[in-house]
Amino acid sequence: MTNFVPIFPLSIVVFPGEQLNLHIFEPRYKQLVNECFEERKRFxxxxVIxxxxxxxxxxxMVKDIVKVYDSGEMDITAEGDSVFRMLELVKDIPDKLYSGAIVNYQENQFDGNRQLMQALVRSIRELHDLLKVQKKFTKEDLHLVTYDIAHHVGFSLEEEYEFLQLPREIQRQEYIKRHLGKVLPLLAEMEALKDKIKLNGHFKQLPGFNF
Structure with a gap:
């Protein structure tokens, strides 16, 4: 299925179902957001990499225009919907300040492994404990899919973009599994190193070696 959509290129990856807060200040995107909100259409x-x-x-989809400033700038809330691939960039649109694109939509399969998903969630919580950060998921564990947890694992922008292109849930689960398999051992080693450094100069209580 192909379609035309207005576009708002940004240096972020948005996942389906993600709740997004944006501050809109450029005239072309103020026009885009106002039109999409009034006409209930997506952009x-x-x-951008x-x-x-x-x-x-x-x-x-623009869910709400939370605040409009005297300058016309605005704060909005939006929600991610469907992954697309651009087939053609339409830079100039008559009577519009913004650009658009002809796109087709990725067929998404949610064929994940529930046991693997539960293991991933446990590993992410372990990661957060090691990093001493507190992050909460927006759903109960049993209802989580990979899009809900992908921003919580420390992907780079390039990794998030690769992840976005995966059409199957099981592929996305394996991608996160590989990532965590690399970063968790490194963080564990760093924590052990920090503990050793903290001990330096302290009185040590160690058992003697029995010959």
Whole structure:
């Protein structure tokens, strides 16, 4: 299925179902947001990486215009919807300040493994404990899918973009599993190293070696 959508390129990856808060200040995007909100239509956020608009992105729906400033700038809430791939960039649209794109939509399969998902959630909580950060998921554990946890694992922008392109839930689960398999041992080693450094100069109570 192909479609035309207005686009708002940003240096972020938005996942389906994600709740997004944005401050809108450029005239072209103030026009885009106002039109999309009034007409209840979606716009696309393709990811910008190294100053280049990438092929893949996510459509979002404006849920609310929270605040409009005297300057016309606004704070909005939006929600991620569908992953798309840009087929053609339409830079100039008559009577519009913003650009658009012809896109098709990725067929998404939620064929995940529930046991693997539970293991991933446990590993993410272990990661957060090691980092001493507190993050809460927006759903109960049993209802979580990979899109709900992907921003919680420490992906780089490039990794999030690779992740966005995966069409199957089981692929996304395996991608997160591989990532955690790399970072958790490194963090555990760093924590052990920190503990050793803290002990330096302290009185040590150690048992003698029995010959």
């Amino acid at each position: 696309g956020i393709p990811t 190294t100053d280049k608009v990438s092929e893949f992105g996510t459509t979002v």
